[in-house]
Amino acid sequence: MTRTGNYNILPFESARHKRLHRSSRLAFTLQFCLVFMALALLVPESASGQKGARTFSVLSKTWQVGPNPNALAVADLNGDGLPDIVTADRGELHDPREERPANDELSILIAENPFDYTRRHPSLKTGTAPYALAIANVDGLKWPDIIAVNFLASRARHISVFLNLKDEDVFTPLEFRVPDTGLEYHRHHDGEGVPLFAIPGLTSVIVRDLNNDGLRDLLAAGWSSDIILFMAGHQETVFAEPHYISVSGAPRALALSDLDGDGIQDLAVTLYASAEIALFRGTGNGGFTPAARFKTRGELPTTVVVQDMNNDGLPDIVTSHAHADDTIMIFYGDAPFSYSVSQELMLGKNRDVLEHEIRDIAVADLDADGRMDIVAACPASGNVVVLFNTSSDAIPRQQYRTETYHFEQGRPRALQIADLDNDGRMDIAVALWGTNSVGLMRNVR
Numbered sequence: 001m002t003r004t005g006n007y008n009i010l011p012f013e014s015a016r017h018k019r020l021h022r023s024s025r026l027a028f029t030l031q032f033c034l035v036f037m038a039l040a041l042l043v044p045e046s047a048s049g050q051k052g053a054r055t056f057s058v059l060s061k062t063w064q065v066g067p068n069p070n071a072l073a074v075a076d077l078n079g080d081g082l083p084d085i086v087t088a089d090r091g092e093l094h095d096p097r098e099e100r101p102a103n104d105e106l107s108i109l110i111a112e113n114p115f116d117y118t119r120r121h122p123s124l125k126t127g128t129a130p131y132a133l134a135i136a137n138v139d140g141l142k143w144p145d146i147i148a149v150n151f152l153a154s155r156a157r158h159i160s161v162f163l164n165l166k167d168e169d170v171f172t173p174l175e176f177r178v179p180d181t182g183l184e185y186h187r188h189h190d191g192e193g194v195p196l197f198a199i200p201g202l203t204s205v206i207v208r209d210l211n212n213d214g215l216r217d218l219l220a221a222g223w224s225s226d227i228i229l230f231m232a233g234h235q236e237t238v239f240a241e242p243h244y245i246s247v248s249g250a251p252r253a254l255a256l257s258d259l260d261g262d263g264i265q266d267l268a269v270t271l272y273a274s275a276e277i278a279l280f281r282g283t284g285n286g287g288f289t290p291a292a293r294f295k296t297r298g299e300l301p302t303t304v305v306v307q308d309m310n311n312d313g314l315p316d317i318v319t320s321h322a323h324a325d326d327t328i329m330i331f332y333g334d335a336p337f338s339y340s341v342s343q344e345l346m347l348g349k350n351r352d353v354l355e356h357e358i359r360d361i362a363v364a365d366l367d368a369d370g371r372m373d374i375v376a377a378c379p380a381s382g383n384v385v386v387l388f389n390t391s392s393d394a395i396p397r398q399q400y401r402t403e404t405y406h407f408e409q410g411r412p413r414a415l416q417i418a419d420l421d422n423d424g425r426m427d428i429a430v431a432l433w434g435t436n437s438v439g440l441m442r443n444v445r
């Protein structure tokens with residue numbers, strides 16, 4: 001195990017690694033100018049994007065949640081037709097070996113009316129440091145259940161499931177332990193050689209039926225142990241024992257999509273330490289086999305989304321680098337598992353200044369023009385940046401127009417796009433790390 005430097009420490013908020021790795025990034029850039037048809041675009045702030053023509057209105061009211069919400073999910077939990085909001089309140093990880101100041105709860109905001117929420121008390125208790133969320137129906141009842149993966153997982157509480165028994169307004173908690181048999185620790189150690197983080201260090205979760213048995217299965221990224229974890233849905237126990245898929249390079253974020261058009265869901269994974277995207281072909285029975293790997297043209301990629309960004313019918317891959325630069329990368333699919341053309345969208349003005357720190361991205365058609373738009377949560381600048389695709393063709397260098405929304409002291413950390421008031425227009429819910437609250441952006445277009 002070699003120590004590879006502070007830049008690889010996952011949960012700390014720091015930009016110091018940036019300077020350390022500038023030279024290697026230059027090398028990357030040169031390399032990819034040769035290998036890829038690489039296209040860079042400094043996204044212009046829209047001249048007409050200022051007052052009067054803006055797509056979203058930031059609600060002045062915010063809703064309190066627990067300490068340091070790290071993830072946010074939107075779903076109608078109580079069947080009244082209005083989407084509710086859940087946050088994973090992770091707390092801080094100053095020393096990731098300590099349970100505190102990490103936190104262990106999920107907050108639930110129940111919509112009473114459009115843009116009017118009541119926080120459910122008490123909050124739901126998870127394992128330590130809930131990092132990512134999924135909402136999916138995993139039991140026999142019709143209401144959507146809540147699944148959280150816990151990064152520190154002290155006392156072996158790796159996965160927390162809350163079964164939604166809607167009629168009693170009750171969530172029944174279940175806990176799942178990931179056995180450490182066969183798991184190794186691949187990340188950083190302190191000066192005494194003690195691991196800084198827990199294994200497997202879960203950072204991402206998706207719950208979906210992957211083996212076509214009608215039960216929803218769980219996929220999670222085990223960042224510290226270089227694994228993807230698969231737990232098949234189970235009639236009695238909700239999830240069966242985990243199986244591991246080995247993925248070197250610190251798998252951090254996951255996206256499921258049919259990448260080769262065979263009707264079976266495939267998997268895209270960001271590899272934080274090796275700065276790659278890894279692609280896996282789905283077998284249809286819950287298995288995944290390696291299909292491709294390529295560099296992200298940056299360092300420390302943190303997010304991944306799969307969507308057709310240029311409307312050519314082929315899925316594209318979007319990623320961003322929170323700790324190294326303020327860029328969003330689009331990799332355009334040209335054949336199954338092949339992404340030879342990429343485009344870089346720069347949010348900042350200067351490549352060597354980490355101004356925004358893109359922590360989360362989401363993609364949807366926000367202005368209903370048939371083109372996929374991108375939203376980025378940027379805690380360092382306090383901004384949510386919205387990139388509207390203004391292109392009229394499928395040529396890989398797509399054009400974007402920017403609208404910037406500022407959250408005073410809020411530090412947007414995670415977001416989800418959803419139609420929160422059922423008016424047919426996509427709104428945005430934002431987890432605010434600095435104020436422990438949820439802010440909303442109402443689509444007023």
Ligand SMILES: [Ca+2]
Nearest residue numbers: 258260262264
């Ligand atoms: Ca497929």
Ligand SMILES: [Ca+2]
Nearest residue numbers: 308309310314
């Ligand atoms: Ca495409």
Ligand SMILES: [Ca+2]
Nearest residue numbers: 365366367371
């Ligand atoms: Ca659009």
Ligand SMILES: [Ca+2]
Nearest residue numbers: 419421423425
């Ligand atoms: Ca709406």
